[in-house]
Amino acid sequence: MNEFVVSVNNSKIDVKIIDENNLIANNVEYKFELLTLSDHSYILKLNERVIDLTSVQIDNGNFKIFLDGQLIETAVRTALQEKAFKLLENSGEFQKRHTDVKAPMPGLILKVKKKEGDKVEIGDSIIILEAMKMENDLKAHASGIIEKIYITEGSAVEKGNLLFSIT
Amino acid sequence: MFKKILIANRGEIAVRVIRTCRDFGIKSASIFSDADIASLHTRLADESYHIGSSAASDSYLNKEKIIKLAKEIGADAIHPGYGFFSENAEFIRALEKNKITFIGPSSKSVSLMGSKTEARKLMAKHGVPIVPGTTSPIKSLEEGLSAAKEIGYPVLLKAAAGGGGKGMRKISSADEFQSAFEATKREALKAFANDDIYIEKFIENPRHIEVQILGDKQGNYVHLFERECSIQRRHQKIIEEAPSSFVDETTRQKITSAAVDAAKACGYYNAGTVEFLMDSDKNFYFLEMNTRLQVEHPVTELITGKDLVKEQIYVAMGNSLSFKQSDLKINGHALECRIYAEDPMNDFLPSTGQIIRYLQPAGPGIRVDSGFDSGSQITVHYDPLISKLVSWSDSRDSSINRMLRALSEFVVTGLVTNIPFLKIIVDNPSFRKGDFSINFLNEEFMNELKKVNEKQESAEKEITAAIISSIIKSKSTGRSYKQSDSSSINSWQEQMYE
Numbered sequence: 001m002n003e004f005v006v007s008v009n010n011s012k013i014d015v016k017i018i019d020e021n022n023l024i025a026n027n028v029e030y031k032f033e034l035l036t037l038s039d040h041s042y043i044l045k046l047n048e049r050v051i052d053l054t055s056v057q058i059d060n061g062n063f064k065i066f067l068d069g070q071l072i073e074t075a076v077r078t079a080l081q082e083k084a085f086k087l088l089e090n091s092g093e094f095q096k097r098h099t100d101v102k103a104p105m106p107g108l109i110l111k112v113k114k115k116e117g118d119k120v121e122i123g124d125s126i127i128i129l130e131a132m133k134m135e136n137d138l139k140a141h142a143s144g145i146i147e148k149i150y151i152t153e154g155s156a157v158e159k160g161n162l163l164f165s166i167t
Numbered sequence: 168m169f170k171k172i173l174i175a176n177r178g179e180i181a182v183r184v185i186r187t188c189r190d191f192g193i194k195s196a197s198i199f200s201d202a203d204i205a206s207l208h209t210r211l212a213d214e215s216y217h218i219g220s221s222a223a224s225d226s227y228l229n230k231e232k233i234i235k236l237a238k239e240i241g242a243d244a245i246h247p248g249y250g251f252f253s254e255n256a257e258f259i260r261a262l263e264k265n266k267i268t269f270i271g272p273s274s275k276s277v278s279l280m281g282s283k284t285e286a287r288k289l290m291a292k293h294g295v296p297i298v299p300g301t302t303s304p305i306k307s308l309e310e311g312l313s314a315a316k317e318i319g320y321p322v323l324l325k326a327a328a329g330g331g332g333k334g335m336r337k338i339s340s341a342d343e344f345q346s347a348f349e350a351t352k353r354e355a356l357k358a359f360a361n362d363d364i365y366i367e368k369f370i371e372n373p374r375h376i377e378v379q380i381l382g383d384k385q386g387n388y389v390h391l392f393e394r395e396c397s398i399q400r401r402h403q404k405i406i407e408e409a410p411s412s413f414v415d416e417t418t419r420q421k422i423t424s425a426a427v428d429a430a431k432a433c434g435y436y437n438a439g440t441v442e443f444l445m446d447s448d449k450n451f452y453f454l455e456m457n458t459r460l461q462v463e464h465p466v467t468e469l470i471t472g473k474d475l476v477k478e479q480i481y482v483a484m485g486n487s488l489s490f491k492q493s494d495l496k497i498n499g500h501a502l503e504c505r506i507y508a509e510d511p512m513n514d515f516l517p518s519t520g521q522i523i524r525y526l527q528p529a530g531p532g533i534r535v536d537s538g539f540d541s542g543s544q545i546t547v548h549y550d551p552l553i554s555k556l557v558s559w560s561d562s563r564d565s566s567i568n569r570m571l572r573a574l575s576e577f578v579v580t581g582l583v584t585n586i587p588f589l590k591i592i593v594d595n596p597s598f599r600k601g602d603f604s605i606n607f608l609n610e611e612f613m614n615e616l617k618k619v620n621e622k623q624e625s626a627e628k629e630i631t632a633a634i635i636s637s638i639i640k641s642k643s644t645g646r647s648y649k650q651s652d653s654s655s656i657n658s659w660q661e662q663m664y665e
Binding site: 002004006008009011013015017023025026030032034037038039040041042044046051052053054055056057061063065066067068069070071072074076104105106107131136137159 | 510516517547578583628630636641
């Protein structure tokens with residue numbers, strides 16, 4: 001039996017895989033069958049439901065699941081990994097590193113609406129990134145103070161480039 | 168008949184044109200950029216030519232390369248699709264010089280309709296109703312203030328060369344005028360290299376109604392009835408339908424004859440669309456004319472049974488239109504949903520990457536125009552439109568049911584798409600009743616939607632996502648599961664500190 005703790009959005013879900021066809025998720029028993037169509041492409045039969053989905057493992061334990069047009073990101077950890085993760089999470093260091101905001105896609109920085117040192121609330125608009133002919137509003141994901149802005153107006157960024165950080 | 172048509176476009180519209188060429192025994196040649204080497208239009212055309220790197224400016228917008236290629240391969244004509252060179256007068260003139268036929272209007276009509284103030288002047292002269300406002304650019308703040316007072320607030324300030332919702336500002340009172348005037352001028356200069364702006368009356372909650380027209384070089388005109396495109400976000404259409412549920416027969420006669428007058432006014436030939444705003448009393452006002460084939464043309468094809476691309480090709484060859492107004496009637500009701508790679512729940516953020524699985528719907532009354540399949544890449548270089556899903560049935564209500572059925576069948580995985588969002592709109596009671604305006608997808612609607620969505624997602628989908636990732640993780644670790652435990656901690660630790 002394999003036991004996992006899966007982080008999805010803001011919740012944690014316990015999944016116990018009993019054998020090839022049975023599992024327990026959050027104390028509910030399921031029968032399952034997994035059919036692999038091609039790389040990343042699966043048909044999952046969960047009890048009587050058949051679900052067409054894509055799953056990409058971005059690195060060990062972190063998945064992107066595409067389900068009915070939506071993207072759900074998950075982090076799967078074993079019980080031991082979860083324990084270690086919690087220790088790190090509480091150690092401040094983790095908090096700091098995760099206030100960095102990276103470019104979700106390549107594009108052009110059209111506007112930087114805040115300065116370093118500005119106080120921001122969650123949801124405040126920080127940067128306008130132009131990509132694919134559309135303007136995208138990049139918002140603060142946490143309340144705090146803008147610690148650093150790594151880019152300037154008019155500059156081009158690649159996906160994953162650091163944009164700003166909030167402390 | 169043309170022997171070979173070069174299609175200066177990509178994606179679904181290039182595929183659409185290839186199909187008509189094939190129906191009529193004309194050879195098609197497509198062009199492709201680095202990013203599109205495996206695209207559907209590249210593979211479907213009779214001949215395909217690499218034109219440059221992925222950036223549009225180096226490939227699909229490289230005028231010299233395209234014209235040189237057309238001459239080398241002996242293409243008689245170029246079909247521009249929509250976007251890119253479809254409304255570029257300079258490109259049309261260059262083709263004229265090189266004796267290649269442009270499948271579209273004359274450069275003169277394109278230039279006339281390209282300037283909003285010129286177009287407004289021309290329409291007013293020919294009796295086509297325009298939104299009350301100024302017909303020439305305003306020169307000074309004083310002139311603007313007195314014009315706005317005469318028209319009555321609220322008014323809109325608009326860039327003469329504008330489009331796509333850029334360079335536009337609503338003003339509710341004289342106090343706001345000065346700062347808005349200056350800001351709009353700055354924005355217009357930056358976006359369109361032209362700071363001419365004009366004033367229009369602001370129409371509350373209008374509907375977007377447009378009329379498809381066709382004209383030939385002999386001066387014959389027909390209209391193919393109206394389409395309604397009120398379901399928009401940031402001025403980009405999402406759902407279109409024909410006919411409009413709001414337009415009655417009397418209004419239809421008035422608006423379609425105004426559209427034909429508009430086409431006549433600029434000596435237009437080719438397929439074209441005259442766009443209007445319609446207020447709640449069914450008064451309509453000329454907005455602009457699109458001098459090209461439009462994204463939403465399939466809904467018109469389904470209710471009239473005509474092939475608009477075929478007529479474009481006939482007319483470009485100098486033939487008369489193949490049918491008359493009296494041959495046309497509205498048959499049933501058609502809806503189009505644009506399937507985009509974007510996330511409506513996250514401010515419509517575009518989604519890029521590979522389409523891992525693509526399965527399109529079919530069945531009675533369903534048409535899909537698409538340029539993609541499994542394995543295709545959606546890149547930042549071009550529009551995030553994946554496919555156009557079109558439904559037809561004898562009534563609006565059953566066309567909506569078919570659309571819902573088809574949306575449920577549509578599988579696009581690997582990217583975030585707007586398919587779940589489209590289902591919600593199409594099934595919305597106000598949409599079903601036909602009770603909406605261009606402000607349908609307003610902030611309030613979007614906020615409500617997000618709340619509902621968050622609730623739903625937290626239940627079933629999160630569990631499913633957790634289960635599938637656990638199963639895969641369990642399978643991938645397999646027998647070596649225990650050993651890899653410590654090393655996997657290291658790897659995700661590293662990742663966290665990257």
